[in-house]
Amino acid sequence: MHDEQAFLEYVQAGGQVETADWMPDDYRAKLVKFIEMHGNSELMGVLPEREWILRAPTLQRKLALTAKVQDEVGHAQLIYRVVEDLGKPRDRCLADLVDGKAKFHNVFHYPTKTWGDVGVIAWLVDAAAIISQKALLKCSYAPYARIMKKICWEESFHILHGRDVILAMVTGTPEQFELVQEALDRWWGPLMQFHGNPIPKEEDPMYLWRIKSQGNEEARQQFLEGYVPQIWELGLTVPDPNLRRREDGVWEYSEPDWDELMHVVTGHGPKTDERLAFRRRVLEQEQWVRDAVLAA
Amino acid sequence: MNERLLGLADDELVIGWRDSEWTGIAPMLEEDVAFSSIAQNEIGHARAVYEMLADDADALAFDRTPAEYRCAPLVQLHLLEWAHTIARRWLYEVADEIRITTLMADLPLAAKINREEAYHRMHAEMWHERLGDEPRFRNAVKELWPYALGVVLPEQREELCARVKLDEVEAVERGANDEAFAALHNEMTSVRRSAPAGAQW
């Protein structure tokens, strides 16, 4: 069945694809790029959080944050394995990443400035991610859908941890409350851009191939519906005067800065160069270890 | 005894803290995940001992001055390079096994820690075998050897030499916590110190 139309109908009817199956070239190419971007995002997402592992203010927070970042590394391992089985070896993915030839999610191009960021990232950035990831449980490419189960399960720990960090601070000193509010003010813009511009899903090739099972706006609405009430009930404010929930349940908000999103994901975020350079340096420094271990 | 236990706890805390720095940047992702577990276990051990020694484990872990910590110089070293990091892991696990097993007679907690450390030893041995012939690794072991001796009591050093198959040299003893450790402690406590003592996090 090497028929692109038949394949399209097959996946749109819920059909699943395994590694050895025939796939249209376009499907395979888009799939690899999408999954690779996810792997890159997990790997780059580690960097903003790493610094705070060293500064965690209690033993429990130290352990929880280390475990969270560890999970992300584990996710990267699972994801790059899937990409490798589709034909692109991990070291090529990493080379493309550090050479700026591959993308990763907007949120990981921004700095983390305080412990407030640690809470906001674990609670809200991970929440935004888990909404997309739950939708990927239905990905037409089965090996990817299967690893998403483990990934979603582990992400649920992160959100709990994040919420706990936030709750401790909003019920702590006024300065601690301010730390959270200030971090939220900085992260709101990137969070609203996270799910991508509101391209209708019928025009989104990722949806047509059922690689994604959800449109961008649908994901964003889910995020707002799930998390704005939680933010507001803690007495925190969202820096968008236009944010409101209509009677029909749809959330209205100020138009996110799509130019900023494009600018950032094409490699011009505030921390992009520094983080890629750091990854490059680390990779080069440790090449001898991989040679010693993997060149069996 | 308490001095020795505090030394054990501080060693585990600080090596755990140093090793946790590799989370996200280890040479391969699979090792990154495994190595991070080891770091977390070490901190867990420290916490268990602190809980035995004091009501507030966090206070004991964070709130002393750098001079009051009893950790060995070996764990205080800031090692940003894999050969040294693994060399330290290996030397530390061999020394720690000697130390822990002598504590086990008097301390059930030591037996518990020892059971978990068995996996750390497997990991360290595995890397030691794989990197054994690498000049980088052998040099790192040589450099760190005087520090490793300082982890155990003088009467335990002969045993350590036998296990590591190196001759005894002058040990770098516990006691003088240097500037690198003060810098670590400073960073480690930077968020904690930003709120009044007793603040919740």
Add this chain to the structure above:
Amino acid sequence: MIYEVFRRERKGQAFEHAGSLVAPDTEFAETWAREQYGRRGESVALWLVPRDAIHDVEDWADEFDLKYRRVDGCWIKARLKEARERAAARTG
């Protein structure tokens, strides 16, 4: 070498394929799989199998459509329908 990882979540359950990893030998594979598939207590046992050791079986011949071997036993439906209609006619 690629190792496939199978995990048993709880006693009583079968081993299920969980993922794969690249390792130079069984020792490394074990050390790494233990943490990747067990650090949160999600497995009571693992099987690590080099991918090369797995023998794939993926196709079956079904040239003559031997329906009797399968559950879609459509041939009784028609007769059952007729038997019910006749029974209804007798009582009705």
